[in-house]
Each structure stands twice: as C-alpha cells, then as structure tokens.
Amino acid sequence: MDKTINQKAWFLVLPVFAVVAFSAILPLMTVVNYSMQDTFGNNQFFWNGVGWFKELLDPSTDLGGRFLASLGRNLLFSAIILAIEVPLGIVVALSMPREGWTVAVCLVILALPLLIPWNVVGTIWQIFGRPDIGLLGYTLNTLGIDYNYVSNEFDAWATVIVMDVWHWTSLVALLCYAGLKSIPDAYYQAAQIDGASRWAVFKAIQLPKMNRVLLIAVLLRFMDSFMIYTEPFVVTGGGPGNSTTFVSIELVKIALGQFDLGKAAALSLVYNLIILIVCWVFYTVMTNAGVERPAKKGGA
Amino acid sequence: MARIDLVDLAHSYGGNAAPPESFALKPVTMTWRQGGAYALLGPSGCGKTTLLNLISGIVTPSRGKILFDGADITPLSTQKRNIAQVFQFPVIYDTMTVGQNLAFPLKNRGVPKAEVDARVKQIADLLDLTPYLGRKATRLTADAKQKISLGRGLVRSDVAAVLFDEPLTVIDPELKWQLRSKLKALHRELDLTMIYVTHDQTEALTFADTVVVMHDGRVVQSGTPAELFDKPAHTFVGYFIGSPGMNIVPAAVSGHEARVDGHTIGLHRNYGVLPAGTKIEIGVRPEFLHVAAPASGLLSAMIERIDDLGRARFARVRVGDEKFSARMPPGFSVPDNMVGLVFDPAHVHVYADSRLVEGVA
C-alpha cells in the first residue's frame, strides 16, 4: 500500500519534543557545559576544557583517585551481589511450590521486600544492625562476634550486601519462577522417564528455559546495584572512612558537599557513559540470544 | 519388555469414595502380552489418557493393581517403572545435539559408551536422523523434533513398555502416514511392548495388532482391527469404527428373526428369547446392506440423499423414523425415491442394552 506523506504529522509530535527538550536535553546540555568549566561560587565560571575529564582518569589526582576508587568499589559490589542474588534467586524459585494455595503465599512473601522504599530499607537495617539496640547487632555481639558497621569496614560491607540481597533477591526469584512456570509438565515427566537426576533436570531443562529471564534479571540487578545510593547513604553514610563510598555517593559529595559543579558534572557524564555502554553490551547479548531461537512453525 | 496385567484397575480424580459412575476409569482387568502393539482408542474424555497415566505412574490408581511380568509395580514412581513415553508435543533438551538427546536416557543409567553409541546409531538410522546427529536439536522443524522424541522413547532396549500419547498431533498431514508406517516398522524391528493412545481410528487400526476401544471410562472392546470391523462388541464400537458408521436401529428379536417397522429380517444365528426390559437393537454396517428395486420381502425405504464418494455410493434412507446408510450397487439407478433394503444376514448383529448378544449357530 502507498504511504500518504503528510507533513502536518510533525506538529502532533511537537509537544513530546518540547517536554523531552525541557526535561532531558536542556539539563544534559547544562551538565556538559558545567563539565568544561570551573567555579569558585558566586556564579563565576572559568573555562577549563577537558581538564576535569583528564583528572578523572588520572589516579594520581585527588578527583581521579576518588573516582576510580569508588568505581572499583561499585564494580566489586555489583559483582558480589550478582554472585549471591542470582544463584540464590534460582534456588528460591526452584524450591517454590508449583501449584496449590501455597503459591500465592510464597509470591506475597517474596513481593514484600520489593514494596518497601529504598530509604526505609536503609533505615530498617541501620537500626537492625546497631550493636546497642538493633536485634541483629545486639545478638551478634552477645554471641561474641564483634560486629559494628560504623567502625569496621568489613562489617559495613557485609551489612550493605546483606541488605541488598534481602531487598532484591525476590526480584530474581520471581523472574526465575515465571521462567520455570512456562515449562510444560511433559518436560518433567519426560526427564523422569529418561531417568534424569535432579541436577540433569536443572541443567538440561530448567536452566536453558530460564536463560532469557536470567539475562533480564542480571541486567536489572547490575544497573540497579551500579547506581546504588540511598541504602548505603542511610546506613553507613559511605563510611567508615570511604570504604562504602560508591560513585553516586562520591558524586553527591562533590556536587552538593563541596559545590564543585564542574568536577561533579564531568563525573556524572562519565558515570552515565559507563551505564550506557554496559546497557548496550547487555542488549546486544540478549538480542543475540533471541536469534538462537528457531522460528516457530505456524499453524498446527 | 514385559507382559502387562491390569487387575481390577480403576481411578477417580474425586477419590475412592466417589460414586462408581463418576470414575474417570471404571474397573478394568486385562492382559497385554510382551512385544505387542496396542492402541487405546476413543474420543476425548473416554479415559484413555487416565489409563496411560496410571501405567506410566504419573497418576496413582484409586483401586486395583498393575503388574509388569507378574511383579506389582503400582506403588513405584515413574522413574522406577522402567518405561519410556513419547508425548503429544516434542520434548527436546535445548542445549543438547540430536545425538546427545537420543543418548540421554542411556547415559543417565550409566550404560557403557560403546553401547550408547551403537544404540543411538541404530535408532537414528531407523528414524532417518543420522544426518542431524551433530546438530543442535532446537533448530529443527516440529516433525524432526517429534522424531527425536520418538527416538528417545525407543532408544532403551530394556524398557517394560513404550507409551505413546497422541504422538502425531503436531505432524503435517502429508507426513503422518510416513511416520505411522515408520512406527509400525520400528515395532517389528525392536520387539518392544508399545501402547499408543489416540482418538484417530486410522492411527490406531494401522499401528496396533490389538485395539482397545474406550468409551465413557470403560473398555468396550479389545480386539484386532478385523474383529472391531466385523463384530463390534458394543454399539459404540460400531458407530466409532468405520465411516459411515454402523446402522443401529431398535428391533424386536426372537429366534432367527428380527422385526423392524413391521418387516421381518432373517438372522444367521438363533437368539432365542431375549430378556424383557432390555433395549434390543440390531446393527449392520452400510457395507453389508444394499439398496435394490422395491420388491416384496424387502424392507422398503425412502431415499433422502445419495452420497457419492467417487469409489462408492451410499444412500441415506429412511424407514419410518429410523435412518440407514446403505451401499448402492454400481450402476444402480433409482426410478423413484422408494427402494428395498437387502441385508446380509451373516453381518447383522443383535445388541441388548448396547452390548453384543452372541446367538447360537
């Protein structure tokens, strides 16, 4: 069929352009603008070219050192929580009932942590872990384990990680459960008849069928954990020292604590870029995984 | 490879306390011999899938026992029953090649590699899958995938039975008869006890040497295809097997005679006096009933329509309120709408409450 060319259609998308320009493009341009300049307050700006970007990538400078250290912490954090949450989520999903009223109960329990806002999660754990009044902190110390997330780096990390695992494993589990539910009964019956062990069933049927949802889970959890801010800020405030200062916390410190708009702008652009690249890599991997699937035969 | 005995086997999804009429499978006792090809045939909801699931162990019977070679296996799990099953839709292990898929049931049981390879090769050859052995199974067509499922069902030589649950559902009609003949050839080649569940009479009659016809949770007849055609044990078998199905009409029967619409039809056997209060019917297949010019001594009927099947013509006729399908001899033309019906006495059967009555010769 012939397409009708009608330029009037452009007017219809104009409002969207206006909103996007106002809410995204203009602020982004402002950030780009700031990232090229230096300021000493009083709205006085000096041209600094790509100076901030050079510093950011140079570990010998203060800015570069802080950025690269926090970036390293971020990557370590993401790696740890992925390594815990993905297998744990799979195990939870596998051990969930497949039918009956218990399904609904399990789903509600799993969904609960997801419904709690970030800062509330942080506050819960902050109090929960306090050695003086928190149930967890008090119990651990009573048992003779010297636990204090305010003074001990390891304890601070452990707290933040356990908190994230508590908060987000449900998401992975729910996604995996959806993947598992889509496997027809016949597959399990066939595997039983073929004499497959529990492990073989997992490897040959469940894991391949969960492939796609797992990729989505990994992507979501990576992105989220890479941008983590609220929970560690509420619990540890980035401490002790700088041990739980992630890129986002560093960014806020520079921008709002020191009011170094230029440095902060440069940092946020680089931060943004990293996230975009990671997204692109994931997207590519996922679409390629999609191509592997054969074209379904029509009819039947 | 086993003889299978069903002993007073019955099942109700509502539990043992449910009224007997509501049982999905009403009590059945029968023996299936080692190496036989059996088909469970019936319309949807007749209980054939329930019976299959009882044998495979997916469902535990409310009552009765299942014996494999005399050993009671009723309490055993699916895994321990030593059976193989092919499902309606292809079940393929996505990450494996075709060869690995076929080898899977053997490897799980620790069969030595050389033996696995030899058996996989034999099955692949029989199913024409050899060129695909190294390929990933996911990328094949539905037909090929179902062949892999069939292959996995047949790859073990030590199974008590291979169960097929409507395995040709996803197969293109043009390929169906090829696979049907393949299955038959495989049965001859492999000496396995095979049980095939289907609602398609052609599949059942072509595949099996014994067809078990089920209706409303009951086994109504178990016999060879010829027996089902020549001597249906139940009016349902007469109706369900054959196209068009058997003519079944109410009649009064005594001795060597049946009376329909005031007309007497001679019978081959003597039925004596049948018990009062039962529903008496006679059944005759359209192949054994033909139309002729009206004449005295013939049951006269009115032609409603003539179905020209190309190779044969069948007349749909009416006698009073009863309808018959009758063969039209080649070249026969109807002067007006009235014809006479000629019965072949050897093929007129008598049914009491839908069950065949054996007369005395």
Added chain:
Amino acid sequence: MSVTLEHVTRTVDGIPTIRDVSLTLERGTLSVLLGPTLSGKTSIMRLLAGLDKPASGRVLVDDKDVTGADVRQRSVAMVYQQFINYPSLTVYENIASPLRVQGRPREEIDRRVQEAAKLLRLEPFLKRTPLQLSGGQQQRTAIARALVKGADLVLLDEPLANLDYKLREELRAELPRIFEASGAIFVYATTEPSEALLLGGDTVCMWQGEVLQAGNTSKVYRQPDTLRVAQVFSDPPLNIVGIEKKNGQVAYAGGIQAPATGLYASLADGPYRVGFRAHQLEVANGIAGRHAFHATVTVTEITGSESFVHLNRDASNWVAVLQGVHEYEPGHVLDAVLDPNNVFVFDAADRLVAAPGRA
C-alpha cells in the same frame, strides 16, 4: 445476484498468489474451492469478500464493478477453520449478534435466531456459552451466525478441518441440506477431495494460484481435463504409470506388455501417461482381460471400513484401497491388477484423452 472475478491477479511481496482467475458464482449455488494448502483458496475468498484488492482485473457484483469497494459495504459472511465466537456471549447472543448490529427489531431477531438454531440443531444449547460446547457445536454456532446475517455471499474456509472425524462426518452430511435451505452464494474451501464429492454442487480445482478446471463436481471428478486436475482431485494420491502404445500393444514403464484393449484400443501410437485412483487398482490375480503388476507392500493403513495398501512398483508408489480390514505385511509381494476400461489416459501434454464411461 451473481459475483464475478474477471482476470483477477494478486501478488504478495512480488510473488503471484492468484494468476489470472476468472470465475462466476450464481445465487443458490455451492462452489467448492478444492486444492492443496497454499493453492490460493483463501486468497480467492479474501478477494471475493473484498478484504484484499486485486493487482489487476475486476470484481463484479451483478455486473457492477465493486473492485475497490470496502468490505463493510458488501453483503458477506465468513466462517473460518478456527471456531470464532464471542466467548462471553451465549450461543443465542452469538447467533443474534449480526442482527443486533443491523438494528433489527427484537421479534425478528428472535424468529431468525430460532430458525437458524433449528437448522443447525443448536436449540438445546442456546443458553450456554461457546466454551461449554464441543468443537462441532462451536463450529455450528459460527455457521449459524454466518447464515442468520442473511448475507448474499457466504464463505467457508476449511470449516471442518479442526474437528474430530466423527463430527466432521456428521456436519458434512448436514451441510448440503443447510445450503439448500439458505439460497445464498456459498463458497467452500477444502483440501479434501472426499469433502468436495460429498457436498456436491460445483468444484473449482486450484493449483498454485490458478484455476485448473471448474464445473459440476461429479464431472470434474470423472472427466479431469489434465493430469494435474486428476491429482488434485484424488486422495490418496493418484497412481501414475507411463505407457507406450505400438502395434496394438501397450508397454508399461517397468516392463509389462499387454494387448491394447479397453480404452487403450482407440489411442494413436505414442507415449502416454495413465492415471488411476486407489479404488481403480485391485489386489487380485488371474482376472481375464486385466493387466497385472507385481508390487511390494510398504504399509497398510486401516481406516475402519477400508484398508489402503501402499505399494511399491518399479520405483513408483501406488495405493490400492480395499473394502473392510485387510492386513498385508510390509515386504509382501502381491498382484495389483488394472482394468484397461477403468483408467484415465493423458497424452504427452498431460491432457485427458480417455476416461471410463466417456464416449
């Protein structure tokens, strides 16, 4: 009223799906579109309904050009292979729905729904919803809805394909009666020759987007113009063998000589192809005047009333049909005999030159 396709062509993605089809359908007739999958049956129906526009050619209704007219302005009803009903409405409301759209008065709707329900034996089910019905009843509901609409053109696209064979058998027997009672133009697409035969009426034989032959069903079946028509109108597939006639003898491909009796007698010398349907090949031996072939059984298919014996003879596959249940072991060698009076003979250009019962 009549509907005419005039030199209609349709192309999809550069591939012709309909090639120069001309066809006229008259009121009160039933036309069966017979052909294998993808032969253009559905495309023809969509053109008739006005769902698609032809690339070239015209569509006429009562000699008026409606080629570009919208489907909503045409009086068309359609029944599909899938059972399409409104799942939340009762059978009554399903059947009534086209009349409600037309804004008919309540009494008229009730009368026409009851009529259609009676015709299709749906009266006991009017208060149920489609999902509480069997497949056959669901499809009858869809057919009733198509009929009640009072459309001039009713299109049925393989309506029985998804039904169990017993239900198919029952509906097939009822359809001709329903068609006769309605008086619209019926077009019925099927892949099954036996369905075309049972429905009677006219048959339009299709192959790769072309109309090969159209006419009275029995005539197309018994006098196929070409080898291809005979093949399309044959299930199981048509058996074919090449012959050479010379000096009053016919030599079958694969080495059998026989006197040129029967239909062979009047042929000029030269090569021909002989086609015969499964029932024209008999399994027997020693019948005088018949031509006998040694053939090997590959499989016997038993449908209940009949047995189809698949044979292999000189590298070609044949099928013979026998009444009742007969089982031959694969590998069994038997005599298949052909009556020289009961074959179709096609010339080198695959045109029919001799057929049983033809003057």
